[in-house]
Amino acid sequence: EAQVTQNPRYLITVTGKKLTVTCSQNMNHEYMSWYRQDPGLGLRQIYYSMNVEVTDKGDVPEGYKVSRKEKRNFPLILESPSPNQTSLYFCASSSRQGIQETQYFGPGTRLLVL
Amino acid sequence: AQKVTQAQTEISVVEKEDVTLDCVYETRDTTYYLFWYKQPPSGELVFLIRRNSFDEQNEISGRYSWNFQKSTSSFNFTITASQVVDSAVYFCALTPTPGGSGGGADGLTFGKGTHLIIQP
Numbered sequence: 001e002a003q004v005t006q007n008p009r010y011l012i013t014v015t016g017k018k019l020t021v022t023c024s025q026n027m028n029h030e031y032m033s034w035y036r037q038d039p040g041l042g043l044r045q046i047y048y049s050m051n052v053e054v055t056d057k058g059d060v061p062e063g064y065k066v067s068r069k070e071k072r073n074f075p076l077i078l079e080s081p082s083p084n085q086t087s088l089y090f091c092a093s094s095s096r097q098g099i100q101e102t103q104y105f106g107p108g109t110r111l112l113v114l
Numbered sequence: 115a116q117k118v119t120q121a122q123t124e125i126s127v128v129e130k131e132d133v134t135l136d137c138v139y140e141t142r143d144t145t146y147y148l149f150w151y152k153q154p155p156s157g158e159l160v161f162l163i164r165r166n167s168f169d170e171q172n173e174i175s176g177r178y179s180w181n182f183q184k185s186t187s188s189f190n191f192t193i194t195a196s197q198v199v200d201s202a203v204y205f206c207a208l209t210p211t212p213g214g215s216g217g218g219a220d221g222l223t224f225g226k227g228t229h230l231i232i233q234p
Contacts, residue, residue, distance in 0.1 A: 042224040043222070045222070
């Protein structure tokens with residue numbers, strides 16, 4: 001089954017404690033990205049990756065890092081989380097072959113930073 | 115820069131009524147894709163439709179229909195004979211096609227969403 005998986009689904013942490021949210025897709029997609037969703041703001045892109053070892057900032061990259069060492073994985077790293085990073089996070093992937101394909105979203109990760 | 119506006123923050127209707135969710139967009143790209151996603155209370159994002167900017171044909175899928183009008187930069191979504199299960203937050207989104215001239219990140223630009231409440 002084609003899917004995007006994220007782990008963990010729920011996470012409570014404290015300010016300053018480094019954390020990583022993993023994202024993996026099994027569709028051999030080139031393009032992957034991270035979004036955060038906040039009430040009243042919709043979804044905003046954090047980082048994206050066009051392919052392995054190619055990443056770039058989205059609209060709200062401050063406080064986040066990403067890496068793309070393998071095509072299937074695109075982890076989101078919060079080196080020193082702060083309460084304003086409490087949010088719902090979505091990972092997404094899509095093919096970049098030919099026309100723009102639909103983005104497939106993971107189930108979301110709810111993060112609470114105390 | 116791209117922008118998607120969903121002016122209706124929340125809509126509440128009684129079951130079986132028809133309801134239209136508005137979406138207006140701005141982009142410098144000449145070619146682009148428009149999407150609608152549904153987010154039910156469980157939180158996942160469910161893909162509903164993708165529309166290429168070249169294709170202005172309206173589309174109907176069961177009780178769902180979409181009206182794309184390039185002249186007014188709108189991509190409205192209508193649910194006919196609404197049901198309680200349609201209650202969700204609905205997002206309209208925009209992305210340039212690869213190589214589009216508008217620049218910026220290649221991801222989706224989302225509207226802020228419309229919370230649709232269908233009352234029994």
